[in-house]
Amino acid sequence: MPQSKPILKVAVPTPLRRSFDYLVGHHAVPAVGTRVRVSFGRQQLIGIVVAHTDKSTTPANKLKPIQEVIDSEPLLPDTLFNLLVWAADYYQHPIGDVFTTCLPSLLNKGEPAILEPEYCWKLTPEGQAAFPKLNKNAVKQHKILHWALEHQGIIQAFDLEQLELIPSELKPLIEKGWLSKEIIEPSAQGFVQSSDSLVLNQEQQQAVETMQKDIGQFHGFLLDGVTGSGKTEVYLQLIEKVLLNRQQALVLVPEIGLTPQTVQRFKRRFDCDIAMLHSGLTDRQRLNIWLKAKQGLTSVVIGTRSALFTPFADLGLIVVDEEHDVSYKQQDGFRYSARDLAILRARDEQAPVVLGSATPSMESVHNVNQGKLTHLTLRKRAANAKPPHIKVLDIRQRPLNNGLSQPLLDNMQRHLEKGNQCLVFLNRRGFAPSLMCHGCGWIADCQRCDKHMTLHLQQKRLHCHHCDKQVFMPKKCPDCGAPELFPVGLGTERLEQALITAFPNKKVVRIDRDSTRRKQAMQDYVTAIKNNEVDILVGTQMLAKGHHFPNLTMVAVVDIDGCLFSADFRATERTAQLLTQVAGRAGRADQPGEVVIQTHHPEHPLLLNLFTQDYQSLSQQILAEREAGLLPPYSSMALFRAEASSLQYPMEFLKEVSQSLSHITGMDCFGPFPAPMAKRAGKMRAQLLCQAQQRGLIQRALKPAISQIEQLPSARKVRWSIDIDPQDPF
Numbered sequence: 001m002p003q004s005k006p007i008l009k010v011a012v013p014t015p016l017r018r019s020f021d022y023l024v025g026h027h028a029v030p031a032v033g034t035r036v037r038v039s040f041g042r043q044q045l046i047g048i049v050v051a052h053t054d055k056s057t058t059p060a061n062k063l064k065p066i067q068e069v070i071d072s073e074p075l076l077p078d079t080l081f082n083l084l085v086w087a088a089d090y091y092q093h094p095i096g097d098v099f100t101t102c103l104p105s106l107l108n109k110g111e112p113a114i115l116e117p118e119y120c121w122k123l124t125p126e127g128q129a130a131f132p133k134l135n136k137n138a139v140k141q142h143k144i145l146h147w148a149l150e151h152q153g154i155i156q157a158f159d160l161e162q163l164e165l166i167p168s169e170l171k172p173l174i175e176k177g178w179l180s181k182e183i184i185e186p187s188a189q190g191f192v193q194s195s196d197s198l199v200l201n202q203e204q205q206q207a208v209e210t211m212q213k214d215i216g217q218f219h220g221f222l223l224d225g226v227t228g229s230g231k232t233e234v235y236l237q238l239i240e241k242v243l244l245n246r247q248q249a250l251v252l253v254p255e256i257g258l259t260p261q262t263v264q265r266f267k268r269r270f271d272c273d274i275a276m277l278h279s280g281l282t283d284r285q286r287l288n289i290w291l292k293a294k295q296g297l298t299s300v301v302i303g304t305r306s307a308l309f310t311p312f313a314d315l316g317l318i319v320v321d322e323e324h325d326v327s328y329k330q331q332d333g334f335r336y337s338a339r340d341l342a343i344l345r346a347r348d349e350q351a352p353v354v355l356g357s358a359t360p361s362m363e364s365v366h367n368v369n370q371g372k373l374t375h376l377t378l379r380k381r382a383a384n385a386k387p388p389h390i391k392v393l394d395i396r397q398r399p400l401n402n403g404l405s406q407p408l409l410d411n412m413q414r415h416l417e418k419g420n421q422c423l424v425f426l427n428r429r430g431f432a433p434s435l436m437c438h439g440c441g442w443i444a445d446c447q448r449c450d451k452h453m454t455l456h457l458q459q460k461r462l463h464c465h466h467c468d469k470q471v472f473m474p475k476k477c478p479d480c481g482a483p484e485l486f487p488v489g490l491g492t493e494r495l496e497q498a499l500i501t502a503f504p505n506k507k508v509v510r511i512d513r514d515s516t517r518r519k520q521a522m523q524d525y526v527t528a529i530k531n532n533e534v535d536i537l538v539g540t541q542m543l544a545k546g547h548h549f550p551n552l553t554m555v556a557v558v559d560i561d562g563c564l565f566s567a568d569f570r571a572t573e574r575t576a577q578l579l580t581q582v583a584g585r586a587g588r589a590d591q592p593g594e595v596v597i598q599t600h601h602p603e604h605p606l607l608l609n610l611f612t613q614d615y616q617s618l619s620q621q622i623l624a625e626r627e628a629g630l631l632p633p634y635s636s637m638a639l640f641r642a643e644a645s646s647l648q649y650p651m652e653f654l655k656e657v658s659q660s661l662s663h664i665t666g667m668d669c670f671g672p673f674p675a676p677m678a679k680r681a682g683k684m685r686a687q688l689l690c691q692a693q694q695r696g697l698i699q700r701a702l703k704p705a706i707s708q709i710e711q712l713p714s715a716r717k718v719r720w721s722i723d724i725d726p727q728d729p730f
């Protein structure tokens with residue numbers, strides 16, 4: 001009898017939470033972890049073999065053979081493959097979609113997993129000679145040659161983005177013999193000349209020494225260091241040890257913290273291949289980084305959340321910088337937490353993991369309390385910087401001019417007179433959060449959401465920040481025809497104008513998502529600020545994170561009151577983090593910093609606590625409240641969300657979900673309720689919250705229930721999802 005071939009369990013990109021069985025057919029048996037092409041309904045899809053089996057629940061006459069084997073060996077190292085399989089199970093997400101989310105898009109399209117040569121362009125002696133004689137009108141050529149001259153005669157593929165060019169635009173210069181196109185040979189993981197290391201202070205030294213002992217084995221650390229305490233320097237010196245051990249390092253950074261500055265700092269330090277995964281890469285560049293890391297040709301990978309899924313030949317360290325940042329949790333599709341998975345990955349890779357923050361999440365503080373993470377603290381600011389002085393400014397009954405009180409302006413004046421910079425923080429972009437009619441009280445609401453539309457005066461538009469709908473600003477009231485429409489409330493655009501009026505001789509810049517749309521914009525602002533070409537910075541939380549501006553000595557928080565009263569149980573934690581981070585921008589170098597917080601609630605416990613104690617003791621207090629209320633991290637949660645054109649359908653569906661879960665002891669279901677913002681983008685939304693005290697119970701209980709829920713007739717009338725460990729109640 002011929003040896004029978006196994007049946008293949010294949011993860012296919014579909015919304016169903018299961019794999020599908022296929023026969024091998026006449027092909028050689030594909031290993032677990034390889035890609036295969038299969039027919040699925042009327043489509044042809046690329047899937048991943050997740051297991052071999054000898055039994056199938058599909059009747060034998062329904063089983064189809066696969067059509068093609070794409071890879072001759074598994075795509076992912078075992079550790080990463082197992083992590084994805086585990087995560088699909090934990091987050092109750094379709095395994096096929098987990099792979100699609102985590103793999104580079106070219107691999108999802110079936111491209112071979114082969115490293116293609118990468119090119120750079122070198123300035124030739126002819127090019128060098130031609131530069132001074134260039135015609136003034138040849139703007140592009142001038143720009144290209146100038147760049148090459150400034151960068152050791154080399155233009156890299158990723159420079160083209162900054163130059164706002166595409167490769168074909170270099171062709172004329174190649175034809176003239178001014179540039180030559182050359183293949184970059186991947187350097188084998190060479191070592192590592194580190195330069196410019198700083199002499200660590202005692203706390204930093206202690207942190208590096210402690211963590212260094214665990215290179216080569218799993219250990220979780222929380223590096224809890226106040227803003228400006230030199231956490232990055234600690235990462236760098238630890239990474240150096242890892243590289244000396246001939247291993248690789250992965251550094252995760254939040255979306256906004258991913259500034260070229262960070263990468264520059266790494267590149268200056270280490271003479272080895274350092275890759276940065278960011279949204280500006282082409283699909284090919286992304287795949288090449290992925291393959292180089294897998295083959296051990298890249299030593300350090302820096303990237304946002306999804307960089308966690310980079311394969312490595314020998315991963316020796318994971319750093320999660322600003323671990324409290326919400327951007328580590330994906331908010332749609334495969335709703336994973338990169339921070340939580342980083343710990344699991346480190347365990348599987350037998351590597352240490354460092355979670356770093358000035359304002360650690362309650363989850364991590366809790367893990368420290370339970371002995372799951374080792375706590376390392378940096379209490380002193382590095383170099384000579386002192387912690388900032390914090391003032392709560394009571395603005396009850398004080399006149400406000402565009403949200404600014406006179407004492408605040410006077411305070412700014414004092415700093416500006418000394419030639420220092422001020423940051424004015426307001427977490428609301430646009431000119432004003434709404435537009436109202438003086439005649440009849442009409443207010444500009446979004447037709448598709450339960451929200452007002454934000455006025456963007458510069459663009460003369462109303463913009464809904466929730467569904468992205470944009471309309472021209474009306475010239476008169478659509479209801480009564482009155483021409484007097486006035487903005488209500490305060491956004492960064494309005495604040496910017498008010499500050500220009502208040503300080504006519506000072507240079508004001510606004511930094512928010514609107515003003516940084518152009519690719520290079522953020523970098524240009526940062527350079528201008530560092531060069532002292534800016535006096536006043538107005539901005540949203542984009543400015544709160546990670547930046548180091550030595551001449552910034554004052555931070556003004558204009559309107560925080562909205563954050564003090566929120567129904568979300570995480571609001572206190574989030575506000576404490578935001579305020580501490582913003583405050584941390586002040587006085588990071590030799591000059592002392594000052595933070596002024598305007599508020600109508602000076603006696604609010606959060607404000608009192610935050611500035612009479614430190615974040616550390618406040619977080620223990622927040623944890624005590626969570627424990628008393630049996631809230632995470634003392635319980636775990638899962639949130640079902642559903643939406644449809646009418647609220648009735650999601651409510652009906654979630655009610656049935658709730659019934660199908662009612663028999664589970666130890667798990668409570670709350671709801672269904674309409675979502676906090678019930679109408680969004682034209683859909684009516686509802687949710688059902690499941691909560692259990694025992695960790696793991698939700699997973700065990702939901703798993704069998706989910707396949708029933710998928711079959712409910714009411715499920716077909718809605719779009720629904722499940723969010724494990726939800727971070728955002730909306």
Ligand code: ADP
Pocket residue numbers: 198199200201204225226227228229230231232233234382383548
């Ligand atoms: P964090 O990441 O904790 O906010 P950084 O690592 O960015 O802090 O350090 C803040 C500033 O202090 C940087 O300018 C850095 O160069 C400087 N710094 C860090 N460690 C030292 C040290 N040991 N000696 C002198 N300066 C240091």
Ligand code: ZN
Pocket residue numbers: 437438439440441442477478479480481482
């Ligand atoms: Zn009106």
Ligand code: ZN
Pocket residue numbers: 446447448449451464465466467468469681
């Ligand atoms: Zn809207």
